[in-house]
């Protein structure tokens with residue numbers, strides 16, 4: 001699934017080819033994406049694409065009469081191709097520009113989206129409730145600390161909540177927590193302001209590094225094969241359960257949180273006492289035999 005760095009790399013990859021160009025035609029081959037592609041997308045014909053912005057994982061193509069929103073969903077990718085390039089399976093949507101280039105969306109699983117917002121986009125509600133962008137100054141440790149308050153939410157779930165901060169998807173939440181030595185199940189009310197400060201910097205670094213790494217794939221956006229915007233990265237924990245920790249050689253473990261995989265090092269990311277206490281309390285309520293409770297308690 002493309003995450004924020006992939007979407008940002010996509011924006012960087014396609015912008016030089018189509019920004020400032022006029023749309024000559026719009027072709028919808030299959031309107032059945034996550035939401036049906038609206039007829040109104042044709043209103044960009046004859047208009048100039050002013051710029052491409054990104055908010056969270058949404059690409060926002062700005063025109064004088066509104067915004068065309070593109071979302072890559074689970075498996076979507078876009079390419080910039082020559083106008084005579086034949087369409088292939090899963091090419092659902094395209095825009096033809098006056099420089100003979102096509103922007104083409106391919107999405108096998110069709111969880112992506114193409115939507116049209118005439119003018120005041122943020123009044124439509126899709127983007128208004130989002131938290132700050134992680135790579136801006138609005139995303140600070142003060143913001144995280146204030147949002148955490150006294151909430152008893154696991155830190156990993158908290159970081160992946162779009163109302164808290166956008167674009168910290170599963171991969172980057174796993175990686176940032178490992179680098180910050182925070183166990184993914186740590187409740188946010190037991191994370192200190194100082195620790196949030198460290199974590200905030202790490203999240204910014206991890207995402208910025210991924211975008212930089214993706215920069216090597218920019219040429220893929222103009223090639224007909226491959227999956228532009230998806231790039232291999234050096235990962236410490238994500239997808240590596242059962243392998244050894246780069247730091248201490250312990251075997252990495254995996255838990256499920258909000259139905260997503262969290263991989264961590266049991267030595268480098270220890271659950272704080274406060275979280276263990278609170279977890280034990282809630283288990284007691286569910287009448288877990290005390291022997292098991294004691295056995296599960298990690299040593300500190």
Ligand SMILES: [Zn+2]
Nearest residue numbers: 245248265268
């Ligand atoms: Zn370790």
